[in-house]
Amino acid sequence: MTSKVGAVATKTYREKLGPEILEVFDKSYNSFTDVQVLAGTHLLNMSDVVVESPTGSGKTLAFVLPMMRMIQNARLQPNETGALILSPSRELCSQIVNVIKPFADKLNLTVETVTGGQKVDKNIKMFKSKSINILVATPGRLFQIIQHEKTMIARAMKGVQLLVIDEADRFNEIQFEDHMREILSCIPKQRRTGLFSATQVKEEDDLMVFGLRNAKQVKVSQERNSAAPSTLKNYFVECPADEKTSVCLEFIRQRTDKKVLIFFPSCNSVRYFQKIFERCLTKRPLFSVHGKCSNPHRASQIKAFSDSKNGVMISTDVMARGIDITDIDWVIQFDLPKHSSWFVHRAGRTARCGRDGNALILIATEQLAYVNFLDNHEKVKLEEVKVPTSTSRKAEELRQKMIKIQCSDRAILELGTRAFVSHIESYAKHDCHLICSLDDLNVVGLANSYALLRLPKMRELSSRKDLEQFDRSDIETSEIKYADQKLEANRDTFMKEKHDKKIESLAAKEKKRRDKEARKLKRAGGRFKSRATGANAEETRAKKRKSEEEDDAQNDIRLLKKIKRGKLSKKEIKDVL
Numbered sequence: 001m002t003s004k005v006g007a008v009a010t011k012t013y014r015e016k017l018g019p020e021i022l023e024v025f026d027k028s029y030n031s032f033t034d035v036q037v038l039a040g041t042h043l044l045n046m047s048d049v050v051v052e053s054p055t056g057s058g059k060t061l062a063f064v065l066p067m068m069r070m071i072q073n074a075r076l077q078p079n080e081t082g083a084l085i086l087s088p089s090r091e092l093c094s095q096i097v098n099v100i101k102p103f104a105d106k107l108n109l110t111v112e113t114v115t116g117g118q119k120v121d122k123n124i125k126m127f128k129s130k131s132i133n134i135l136v137a138t139p140g141r142l143f144q145i146i147q148h149e150k151t152m153i154a155r156a157m158k159g160v161q162l163l164v165i166d167e168a169d170r171f172n173e174i175q176f177e178d179h180m181r182e183i184l185s186c187i188p189k190q191r192r193t194g195l196f197s198a199t200q201v202k203e204e205d206d207l208m209v210f211g212l213r214n215a216k217q218v219k220v221s222q223e224r225n226s227a228a229p230s231t232l233k234n235y236f237v238e239c240p241a242d243e244k245t246s247v248c249l250e251f252i253r254q255r256t257d258k259k260v261l262i263f264f265p266s267c268n269s270v271r272y273f274q275k276i277f278e279r280c281l282t283k284r285p286l287f288s289v290h291g292k293c294s295n296p297h298r299a300s301q302i303k304a305f306s307d308s309k310n311g312v313m314i315s316t317d318v319m320a321r322g323i324d325i326t327d328i329d330w331v332i333q334f335d336l337p338k339h340s341s342w343f344v345h346r347a348g349r350t351a352r353c354g355r356d357g358n359a360l361i362l363i364a365t366e367q368l369a370y371v372n373f374l375d376n377h378e379k380v381k382l383e384e385v386k387v388p389t390s391t392s393r394k395a396e397e398l399r400q401k402m403i404k405i406q407c408s409d410r411a412i413l414e415l416g417t418r419a420f421v422s423h424i425e426s427y428a429k430h431d432c433h434l435i436c437s438l439d440d441l442n443v444v445g446l447a448n449s450y451a452l453l454r455l456p457k458m459r460e461l462s463s464r465k466d467l468e469q470f471d472r473s474d475i476e477t478s479e480i481k482y483a484d485q486k487l488e489a490n491r492d493t494f495m496k497e498k499h500d501k502k503i504e505s506l507a508a509k510e511k512k513r514r515d516k517e518a519r520k521l522k523r524a525g526g527r528f529k530s531r532a533t534g535a536n537a538e539e540t541r542a543k544k545r546k547s548e549e550e551d552d553a554q555n556d557i558r559l560l561k562k563i564k565r566g567k568l569s570k571k572e573i574k575d576v577l
């Protein structure tokens with residue numbers, strides 16, 4: 001990576017770090033990256049920092065190195081915690097611990113981690129029995145421990161010199177704000193704070209929650225201010241929705257010697273396509289991870305993929321951020337990410353620290369506006385590629401093969417339907433729905449990409465008029481058996497229980513609707529004493545609702561035109577989404 005930071009700044013920074021830390025650093029690296037010098041210098045000058053630097057640019061060491069120096073200078077008591085690092089996933093926490101370990105061993109410091117997937121009481125026991133000089137945690141788990149032992153945690157954290165929030169913009173999602181507030185109440189206010197990410201939040205009030213004080217902004221940018229490294233080539237392939245799976249498989253088949261990471265939108269999609277790919281990509285090492293896998297399984301799959309030469313990993317966004325596997329050749333995105341800022345994080349799993357890398361997103365014809373959106377708002381230019389060997393005939397052959405696989409095991413049939421449902425649910429919530437709305441999505445085509453035998457009834461699709469184009473299979477699905485004999489033997493009981501539960505929930509819903517109706521009528525009866533009946537009032541309300549809906553529709557059309565012309569800022573888009 002070509003450095004833009006001057007030799008004097010680098011030399012001064014090296015001197016500030018001191019001999020012990022440099023001895024460990026020099027064993028593995030020749031020089032600092034820009035973000036390491038810039039962020040490290042500010043932190044050692046006792047400033048808070050908000051750091052934005054491309055994926056794979058060395059942000060982990062950018063906070064680990066100054067952190068070690070700050071703890072060394074603080075002359076902690078043996079059992080005092082000098083630094084707290086918060087990271088969004090258990091994989092990232094263990095990855096950060098691995099970077100810290102050589103430095104901690106050199107300075108005789110202890111580093112521990114608390115994350116989901118471990119037992120809470122074991123975590124609490126560890127706090128009571130061990131000295132923890134550096135704590136790396138997921139906010140959710142640390143929040144849980146504080147709820148049990150707030151006084152103990154606050155006492156243990158009273159020596160904290162530095163709070164690091166890794167992948168900081170991830171924590172501006174609602175579910176983290178309460179956790180952050182509670183955690184910050186347990187650590188000293190006079191500490192330093194560092195926020196690190198390839199895509200930082202822009203709005204001031206989003207930063208307030210982290211308790212920053214006169215933070216220095218460190219922005220290491222590539223050309224066009226992009227969060228993507230300059231060695232990363234970004235591509236898209238336009239394909240009809242019903243050929244997505246075929247194009248994805250063909251693309252991988254053409255790169256037999258490459259290591260490929262594919263992102264799918266949900267756990268069920270990962271589980272379903274793992275079943276399909278292991279029967280279509282024979283002789284290729286295949287791995288999969290998602291949020292519902294156990295800790296050991298996730299860790300072993302990531303390790304095996306990392307050690308493989310030409311492995312294929314199928315994953316949800318659990319691997320989208322921070323995971324550092326240095327020799328991934330291709331990252332493929334099966335569909336749009338839920339948050340547009342995640343595009344660069346997913347693609348940034350390749351092209352790490354100056355290496356070359358390639359990323360591809362499968363774009364259905366009706367999603368082409370997304371290419372311009374990325375160019376205008378994420379400063380990422382996509383180049384179009386074709387996959388000539390994938391044809392509609394091959395896509396149909398694959399669909400028939402996938403139907404056969406589902407007919408061989410009811411569990412796969414049910415998994416495929418759940419995978420499709422979760423794909424639609426995820427798509428309905430992505431943050432660019434004004435540009436790529438669910439209403440425009442070719443749902444029938446996508447259902448064929450999943451090789452569905454039946455199109456499931458979904459609230460999200462209830463207003464669609466085009467679903468009758470779906471070619472419902474003649475196969476009698478009730479005759480498809482589970483491959484697992486025990487499951488098959490209990491199927492009737494299981495189906496009856498499922499049926500009874502369904503009846504129960506429908507009855508409960510109906511009762512709730514009736515009670516609500518009764519309350520509304522009672523209120524309506526009380527409110528309109530005059531001759532006008534509830535019906536007139538309901539009619540007025542309906543008219544008002546209709547005109548509001550028409551105004552909204554006009555607004556949306558005006559907005560859409562502005563966005564397609566690239567005339568709307570990302571903040572304005574966010575405001576309207």
Ligand SMILES: Nc1ncnc2c1ncn2[C@@H]1O[C@H](COP(=O)(O)OP(=O)(O)OP(=O)(O)O)[C@@H](O)[C@H]1O
Binds near residue numbers: 053058323348
């Ligand atoms: N000074 C350096 N010289 C060479 N390689 C480095 C240096 N610092 C870090 N690396 C390597 O670069 C890779 C990426 O580092 P790191 O994971 O910290 O990047 P990052 O900016 O945090 O990426 P992301 O945004 O994806 O989390 C790692 O393999 C790391 O070992």
